[in-house]
Amino acid sequence: MEKLTILCIDDQRDVLAALRKDLESLNEFCRFEFCESADEAEEVLDELDAEVIPLAVIVCDHIMPGKNGVEFLIEFNGDARFEHTRKFLLTGMATHDDTITAINQAQINHYIEKPWEKEQILEVVKILITEFVMSVGMEYQSYLSILHQQTLYKYLRT
Amino acid sequence: MNKKQNEEGLKRLVATYFSDPAKRLKLEKGDVLLEEGAVNDRLYLVLQGSFIANNENIEDEQQQLFLATKDMFIGVISFFSRSSICVATIVAKEDCEVAFIDHNQRNKAEKEGLSLIEQFMPVVVFDLFQRQQREQQIIFEKEHTLEKLYQAKKLASLGQMAAGIAHELNNAIAVVSRNASWLNEHVGEMFLQENEEAIRFFQMGSETGQSLSSREIRVQAKALQNKYDLDEDAARKLAEINVPSTIKLPPLEQLNDFINRSHRYWELGASFHDLNIAAKHASHVVGSVKALAAGSSGIHNGHVSIQESIDEALTLLSSPLRTISVRLKIRELPDILANKGELVQVWTNLIKNAIDSLKQSGTESPEVYISAKPRATYVSIRFQDNGPGIAKEEQGKIFQPNFTTKEKGLDFGLGLGLTICERIIGNYGGEISVKSRPGKTVFKIKLPL
Numbered sequence: 160m161e162k163l164t165i166l167c168i169d170d171q172r173d174v175l176a177a178l179r180k181d182l183e184s185l186n187e188f189c190r191f192e193f194c195e196s197a198d199e200a201e202e203v204l205d206e207l208d209a210e211v212i213p214l215a216v217i218v219c220d221h222i223m224p225g226k227n228g229v230e231f232l233i234e235f236n237g238d239a240r241f242e243h244t245r246k247f248l249l250t251g252m253a254t255h256d257d258t259i260t261a262i263n264q265a266q267i268n269h270y271i272e273k274p275w276e277k278e279q280i281l282e283v284v285k286i287l288i289t290e291f292v293m294s295v296g297m298e299y300q301s302y303l304s305i306l307h308q309q310t311l312y313k314y315l316r317t
Numbered sequence: 318m319n320k321k322q323n324e325e326g327l328k329r330l331v332a333t334y335f336s337d338p339a340k341r342l343k344l345e346k347g348d349v350l351l352e353e354g355a356v357n358d359r360l361y362l363v364l365q366g367s368f369i370a371n372n373e374n375i376e377d378e379q380q381q382l383f384l385a386t387k388d389m390f391i392g393v394i395s396f397f398s399r400s401s402i403c404v405a406t407i408v409a410k411e412d413c414e415v416a417f418i419d420h421n422q423r424n425k426a427e428k429e430g431l432s433l434i435e436q437f438m439p440v441v442v443f444d445l446f447q448r449q450q451r452e453q454q455i456i457f458e459k460e461h462t463l464e465k466l467y468q469a470k471k472l473a474s475l476g477q478m479a480a481g482i483a484h485e486l487n488n489a490i491a492v493v494s495r496n497a498s499w500l501n502e503h504v505g506e507m508f509l510q511e512n513e514e515a516i517r518f519f520q521m522g523s524e525t526g527q528s529l530s531s532r533e534i535r536v537q538a539k540a541l542q543n544k545y546d547l548d549e550d551a552a553r554k555l556a557e558i559n560v561p562s563t564i565k566l567p568p569l570e571q572l573n574d575f576i577n578r579s580h581r582y583w584e585l586g587a588s589f590h591d592l593n594i595a596a597k598h599a600s601h602v603v604g605s606v607k608a609l610a611a612g613s614s615g616i617h618n619g620h621v622s623i624q625e626s627i628d629e630a631l632t633l634l635s636s637p638l639r640t641i642s643v644r645l646k647i648r649e650l651p652d653i654l655a656n657k658g659e660l661v662q663v664w665t666n667l668i669k670n671a672i673d674s675l676k677q678s679g680t681e682s683p684e685v686y687i688s689a690k691p692r693a694t695y696v697s698i699r700f701q702d703n704g705p706g707i708a709k710e711e712q713g714k715i716f717q718p719n720f721t722t723k724e725k726g727l728d729f730g731l732g733l734g735l736t737i738c739e740r741i742i743g744n745y746g747g748e749i750s751v752k753s754r755p756g757k758t759v760f761k762i763k764l765p766l
Binding site (some may be wrong): 171172173175176177180186190191192193194195199203224225 | 526527530531532534535549550553584587588591594595636673676677679
């Protein structure tokens with residue numbers, strides 16, 4: 160089984176550390192990349208692409224110095240190398256307009272406001288992993304224990 | 318007609334019609350020259366002093382209609398409209414002298430055929446125009462004052478609301494922060510007592526948290542992975558701990574276990590570290606907003622070391638300051654009478670502004686330089702950064718409430734930071750000023766000793 164990558168971007172190191180702890184139960188099936196800026200994330204994207212590592216989910220903060228999360232995700236949305244990757248915006252503060260832009264232009268798949276709950280974020284990430292695995296057409300059985308049952312069922316029914 | 322032409326016209330009129338000593342009046346302060354509703358057949362010219370014109374408005378209140386000073390006419394409407402009824406009560410504001418003409422005035426025109434009204438008209442029209450202009454000015458000033466008042470009220474109500482929220486939040490933050498410290502102390506004692514290795518990693522975590530950046534960790538992890546033949550996860554964990562070279566790693570077959578164990582202890586400590594910093598940050602944000610409620614507390618609760626207050630601000634900002642070099646040059650300073658919390662708040666705001674500017678602009682080799690030195694009667698403290706600076710046209714506005722350049726909301730960008738700083742420093746009888754050009758922005762604070 161190939162490990163799926165989850166890329167987390169937040170300019171605050173302590174927020175990344177908190178994410179890392181909440182998501183660590185996925186360790187057996189997932190590998191994590193943590194980045195403190197959009198620029199750094201772009202470097203990681205190039206590495207992932209070069210090594211042909213599947214990127215399942217991006218968890219991205221919104222307000223960051225330099226390129227903000229929505230700007231980054233809009234660019235990422237147009238990146239053909241990662242067309243199946245699921246995008247998840249985790250934000251401390253977003254205006255109505257920001258949210259509309261994120262949905263319309265970055266086509267984010269999910270949106271959560273900080274502070275989050277562990278169960279909540281784990282469920283969302285599992286849903287997104289399931290969507291990724293199924294839309295890429297990977298051998299889903301090997302990831303079964305971290306897949307979101309209802310989401311999987313939806314895919315299998317159709 | 319311009320001003321000069323008008324002056325000449327007026328001079329001619331004065332010489333021709335207002336130079337008869339028999340047609341002059343002297344009034345004392347408070348004397349009534351004309352009464353609203355009374356009959357008037359005179360046109361007065363103010364020679365000296367000033368008058369207030371009042372009339373009753375629609376709500377039976379007295380309102381000031383205009384102010385007549387030297388060389389202005391009084392009774393214009395009643396005299397020229399031929400209704401002969403005064404529209405306002407004219408009261409001397411000080412001791413005054415006026416000259417007048419009445420309806421029996423003989424035409425003394427130099428040019429044949431020019432009526433009395435034709436001679437007066439240009440000057441009187443100009444006079445009315447000036448009155449109108451003065452009114453406009455007063456209205457403008459009133460609006461300006463109202464706007465300022467509105468701003469102040471808005472700030473005050475924001476402050477009151479903030480104070481309420483702050484109270485609630487502070488209780489929550491206090492619980493978070495006190496429990497974090499308590500746990501930090503006792504978890505170490507209780508669970509890790511007889512495990513030297515555990516306590517060491519726990520303390521490393523709780524003292525410094527994660528000291529490497531995500532990029533450094535990635536680089537380190539790759540190197541460690543190759544060096545020890547570790548799996549990716551273990552290599553990342555080992556990199557995160559940033560084990561000092563003095564600690565000897567166990568042999569390879571035990572290494573994975575060792576890493577997982579020590580990383581747990583380290584992470585436990587680091588969590589307390591993050592918790593404490595976050596609680597401090599939260600209470601600082603609350604404090605900043607709360608400071609608006611009544612301006613400064615004004616409580617100068619003791620001798621405060623400036624050095625200490627600056628150190629505290631730097632600790633609060635240690636996380637965003639990691640990528641910025643900080644230079645300090647603080648000479649031996651006498652303590653000042655102040656509220657330490659307020660000083661920390663001022664420094665934090667100034668340093669945070671510098672950080673935001675440096676980060677937002679992506680300045681190369683970003684640096685914050687803080688210096689302080691004593692003078693005869695005051696202490697001078699400077700905060701300097703090498704960011705892009707503040708645009709000339711904005712420098713005058715930065716202390717105003719609601720002015721912010723942080724539109725992207727990097728901070729909470731209420732545009733209140735410097736307003737708060739100015740208020741606090743002002744309350745201590747000090748001064749804050751700014752000088753800025755690209756590559757060098759300096760905020761200078763003077764605090765009296």
